[in-house]
Amino acid sequence: MGEQGWLTERFEENRPRLRGVAYRMLGSLSEAEDAVQEAWLRLNRTDAATLDNLGGWLTTVVSRVCLDMLRSRKSRREEPLDVQVTAASVVPGEAGDPEAEAVLADSIGLALLVVLDTLTPAERLAFVLHDLFAMPFDEIGSIVGRSPAAAKQLASRGRRRVRGSPAPSNADRARQREVVEAFLRAARAGDVDGLLAVLDPDAVVRIDAAARIDAPPAEVGKAREVRGASTWVRQFIALSRGLRFVEPALINGSAGLILAPRGKLSRVLIFSFANARVTRVEVIADPARLRELDIAVL
8 A cells, every 4th residue: 555545544543533623623513514525635745654643643733724714714703603503404405415514513412513503613623522532631721822721721611611501400391301301302203282281271382483483474573382181282292293403402501402404593481480391482583582591412
């Protein structure tokens, strides 16, 4: 095998890891592939014989490329939340293989991708490289141009955002999660009785104007609120059955649901609880309100 063949083989061995790093950094499969390709181009301009740790060198290069892309994205304010992403927009045949990206996003966790998108570029890099890929802080510091101690602080800030603020009661949070997961299972399965079992009989659903994709012409631009679980539960199931890209998450400290096709936040369901039942469901898709929410990983 010639030198170029050997180099290609070593690079392909590292490609899955490099793509994993880049995707978690960028939240976009096409951009992640671009970053990995840039690492390959730079490798071809480098004397590989001088590299003691090819895998480490490639990870560093990909990380620096991703950091530059994130900083450029922030400066241009790309991918704002007011660009609506709906489950219906993610269909096979679109550019960039969205089905493959959807599977990848699901495997990582939609809530994690949503929270990572709220971090600064340096925080995101430090958290991803240290907490998800076990890179030491001295190496992370050299990538972001900070000391190892400063890199540790960046990762810590990212970690706090991912985990959310401490819960007043872990037991309460666990009960909330059980109720929310039962709600999601019943909605997906079209189980009316199962959904009514976790709803208070007087439960209210409020759907903001941005989330009302089925609103009749006379009600476009208006929020809708309906009281009484038995009044709205069947219509809710009809709208949500088979819905993908939904995952439990912490929303303002309480268990809720997020809809995030390919990790891009589209809407959230905020729940109010009493006596282990849901008393209110608020469906939010308004971009301004979504930006105000504190979302963390359950």
